[in-house]
Amino acid sequence: VTPVGTLRVRRFEPGVHSVRWDTFTVPLEDRTTVLDALFCVLRDQDRSIAFRCACRAAMCGSCAMVINGHERLACKTSLASLKGPIRVQ
Amino acid sequence: MGGVKIDAQCHADLPGLLAAGEDSGGTHGSNRLGGNGVAESTVFGAIAGEVAAREASEVTPAQLDLAQVAQIERRALQPLEGGTSGEDPFAIRSTLESLMWDNVGLVRDRDGMTHALDQIRALHARSTRLAVPSSRRLNLAWTEALDVQNLLQVAEAVAHSALVRTESRGAHYRSDFPEQDDARWLSNVYLRYDGAMEPRLWTEPVAFTRMSPPVAVVS
Numbered sequence: 404v405t406p407v408g409t410l411r412v413r414r415f416e417p418g419v420h421s422v423r424w425d426t427f428t429v430p431l432e433d434r435t436t437v438l439d440a441l442f443c444v445l446r447d448q449d450r451s452i453a454f455r456c457a458c459r460a461a462m463c464g465s466c467a468m469v470i471n472g473h474e475r476l477a478c479k480t481s482l483a484s485l486k487g488p489i490r491v492q
Numbered sequence: 493m494g495g496v497k498i499d500a501q502c503h504a505d506l507p508g509l510l511a512a513g514e515d516s517g518g519t520h521g522s523n524r525l526g527g528n529g530v531a532e533s534t535v536f537g538a539i540a541g542e543v544a545a546r547e548a549s550e551v552t553p554a555q556l557d558l559a560q561v562a563q564i565e566r567r568a569l570q571p572l573e574g575g576t577s578g579e580d581p582f583a584i585r586s587t588l589e590s591l592m593w594d595n596v597g598l599v600r601d602r603d604g605m606t607h608a609l610d611q612i613r614a615l616h617a618r619s620t621r622l623a624v625p626s627s628r629r630l631n632l633a634w635t636e637a638l639d640v641q642n643l644l645q646v647a648e649a650v651a652h653s654a655l656v657r658t659e660s661r662g663a664h665y666r667s668d669f670p671e672q673d674d675a676r677w678l679s680n681v682y683l684r685y686d687g688a689m690e691p692r693l694w695t696e697p698v699a700f701t702r703m704s705p706p707v708a709v710v711s
Contacts, residue, residue: 416629445632446582453630 406431408482410440412452413492424490425449431482437491438466438477468492493517493524493663494650497682502540508551510544512536518680522662571622571637578623581637584615588640588647591615596651601668605655612651616644645685652693653681678705 456466466477495517513533595604624633659673
């Protein structure tokens with residue numbers, strides 16, 4: 404059984420809804436990154452989630468996010484390196 | 493290695509279209525060594541940029557075929573109107589990835605690539621009725637739908653040209669044709685989509701203008 408973790412995502416869609424936090428359960432596979440987890444959510448749980456990324460290889464900087472209070476690249480930040488529920492904004 | 497056919501000034505066959513770097517083909521012959529793509533992008537990117545800047549002020553824009561524009565627009569917007577019964581672009585992409593890895597990957601053969609082409613065409617048929625949420629605002633499922641249509645076309649071009657090349661050369665290795673065959677295959681394979689479902693495919697001999705390939709050593 405794949406272990407799972409909690410991913411909390413800060414979301415905002417101007418004119419549609421105000422800022423809110425959504426909580427998702429994501430698989431914690433070996434070497435899963437925050438970006439992988441966001442794609443898991445997009446694919447399997449919520450087709451309306453939106454985030455920017457391009458190279459997925461820590462070269463372009465498009466997926467810069469605040470992850471657990473620190474500015475990080477989502478494609479370069481492994482879930483295993485984070486403690487507790489993961490907060491993405 | 494594959495890519496858009498260009499001339500020395502990076503012109504593609506379509507007037508006004510230039511391509512450089514990994515989007516263009518031919519510079520590295522049958523294999524591209526790791527890191528050499530950066531050099532190609534730098535050199536040909538500079539050429540393409542200079543040529544584009546010079547020609548942008550000189551070239552008369554081509555007349556748009558408005559019927560074709562409308563057709564492309566319809567195709568792009570279709571997934572937004574797919575409702576709840578359409579095909580899932582993520583599922584098609586995942587199937588395509590496994591299909592290409594298993595059958596058109598590092599080691600290929602005729603049976604695998606023939607199977608892959610059949611499956612790609614089936615996936616292509618499914619990709620004409622995709623469904624994603626209807627928002628046009630940073631809709632990642634929609635971009636996935638647009639991507640997957642392009643991926644299917646590239647996958648078909650790769651599998652089709654690799655199936656035709658009945659030899660092994662560079663990064664192209666076929667277990668059913670493990671030897672390089674210079675007698676038949678000092679050639680490039682070209683594909684062109686003229687609007688028909690099937691691409692037109694042909695080969696042209698490589699023009700050796702400066703250097704010739706070494707004569708193969710028969711063991």
